[in-house]
Amino acid sequence: MRRIILLIFIAFMVATPVSAMEFTPPEAPDGAQVYMPEDNQTFSEGLWYVIKTAISKLQPSLTEASGVCLSLIAVTILVSILQGLTESASAAIKLAQTLAISMLLILPTNSLIALGAETVRQLSEYGKLLLPVLTAALAAQGGTTSSAALYAGTATFDAVLSSIISYVITPLLYIYLCLCIACSMVSHGMLKNLRDFAKWAMTWCLKTLLYVFTGYLSITKVISGTVDASAIKATKLAISGAVPVVGGLISDASETILVSAGLMKGAVGSYGLLAAISIWIGPFLQIGCQYLLLKMTAAVCGVIGSKENTALISDFSGAMGMLLAMTGTVCLLLLVSTVCFMKGVS
Amino acid sequence: MDGIRKYLFGVICAAVICSVVNTLAGKKTAHGAIIRLISGLFMALTLISPLVNVKLTDYADYFNNFSIDADAAVASGAASANEELRSIIKSQTEAYILDKADSMDAVLDVEVTLNDDDPPVPCGVKITGSISPYSKEMLSSFIANDLSIAKEDQIWM
The missing domain is CATH 3.30.300.30 (ANL, C-terminal domain)
Structure with missing residues (x-):
């Protein structure tokens, strides 16, 4: 006990504040902590750890998704046999088949949509905590114009995207699925048009926002990067015009600040990237598994089942694809903006 | 954003109602043409009317907050760098x-x-x-x- 107290005392004596300038990244949320690397690893090692952990935790979801797909194939085979045996009641069988497929798929799809929406919310919340730290670090490194423009742009696009996903795309996804089921039951032209419109609207929203965001980043990088580079050059000129000794002192201090701010920004950015990937990777793999397995099931059912049956399963896999795009877009937005912050002033 | 959701729901509901009414009215009857015209007008009104009430100034204020947050984050970073310097x-x-x-x-x-x-x-x-x-x-x-x-x-x- 005495040794422990002595050790703590020595630790307090030795611990002196190294720097007044400290930028610490926000901690990854609880759900993502399991994927985060424990030790101080390099970014590539950390990324590899995140991927390995995510794959190792995928087994239950894979088993569940396989079970659903096997049930779908079983229903399709059963319906094919029934249709072969009774020619007269084909309409009733078709209806029953659509209902059975919908019942099998609606529960896992609903839970995956909720998972996707939650992932988007978590990524957005994490971005709100990470961006001010990166902005401050980039500003400390001399990129005041770039950091302000990057922060304002990323925060705006993130807010718009997460609001569109919560209030438009997620409800539209449910409407889309309802329309798909309705189309499978009654092949009505109006319903098909509405279904196609819902799918087009969701894809268009995500694509357009990503294109506009990429364009904004490109323009911001050129304009504000030049402004910051000029400001840094002007400061260096002012320093070189000072008294040699004072100029040397200021120049050394400025270099130290630039290097330490750059190092801290790199560390915060790397942690932020890993945290964002950790939040995203689990749900993405889960939804991705379901998506691929449904695609495979649709292909198998296309051989043994009816056209409507295959189309309905394909539509559900399309909804999974939309979920993948939804979570992927939000994550990509956060990753790209973090990398832009890390790149800083050129 | 809630407004956009309501708008989309409104358009889809109106489209479903119009399609049901048109189907019930039939294509070759005399009433059918009038009903199609009325449902077309109804659909057009549903599409256009919410756009008239949109207040763009609200959205401008909403986005302005991000600019203020950005300035605050930049000021905090610059201040801590200056303190360190x-x-x-x-x-x-x-x-x-x-x-x-x-x-x-x-x-x-x-x-x-x-x-x-x-x-x-x-x-x-x-x-x-x-x-x-x-x-x-x-x-x-x-x-x-x-x-x-x-x-x-x-x-x-």
Whole structure:
């Protein structure tokens, strides 16, 4: 006990504040902590750890998704046999088949949509905590114009995207699925048009926002990067015009600040990237598994089942694809903006 | 965003209602044409009417908040960098003066003050300790020439 107290005392004596300038990244949320690397690893090692952990935790979801797909194939085979045996009641069988497929798929799809929406919310919340730290670090490194423009742009696009996903795309996804089921039951032209419109609207929203965001980043990088580079050059000129000794002192201090701010920004950015990937990777793999397995099931059912049956399963896999795009877009937005912050002033 | 959701729901509901009404009315009846016309007008009104009530100023205010947050984050980063820069310049200047004093066998306490320029420059110094008049004169000249701290800004105690 005495040794422990002595050790703590020595630790307090030795611990002196190294720097007044400290930028610490926000901690990854609880759900993502399991994927985060424990030790101080390099970014590539950390990324590899995140991927390995995510794959190792995928087994239950894979088993569940396989079970659903096997049930779908079983229903399709059963319906094919029934249709072969009774020619007269084909309409009733078709209806029953659509209902059975919908019942099998609606529960896992609903839970995956909720998972996707939650992932988007978590990524957005994490971005709100990470961006001010990166902005401050980039500003400390001399990129005041770039950091302000990057922060304002990323925060705006993130807010718009997460609001569109919560209030438009997620409800539209449910409407889309309802329309798909309705189309499978009654092949009505109006319903098909509405279904196609819902799918087009969701894809268009995500694509357009990503294109506009990429364009904004490109323009911001050129304009504000030049402004910051000029400001840094002007400061260096002012320093070189000072008294040699004072100029040397200021120049050394400025270099130290630039290097330490750059190092801290790199560390915060790397942690932020890993945290964002950790939040995203689990749900993405889960939804991705379901998506691929449904695609495979649709292909198998296309051989043994009816056209409507295959189309309905394909539509559900399309909804999974939309979920993948939804979570992927939000994550990509956060990753790209973090990398832009890390790149800083050129 | 809630408005957009309501708008989309409204359009889809209107489309479903119109399609049901048109199907029930039939294509070849005399009423069918009138009903199609009315449902077309209804659909057009549903599409256009919410767009009239959109207030773009609300959205402009919403996005303006991000700009304010960005400025606050930048100011905090720049302030902490400036604080760190001041601390480094102050300690390095003090170390420089102490090094000169040490070469003159004087043991002193030095406290440098910086001005508020960007970047900050040493503008004053408070020196305490015992030093011979000759060494004091030498050190004072060093500080004035090398660090641009005028003799009247040097406080000897």
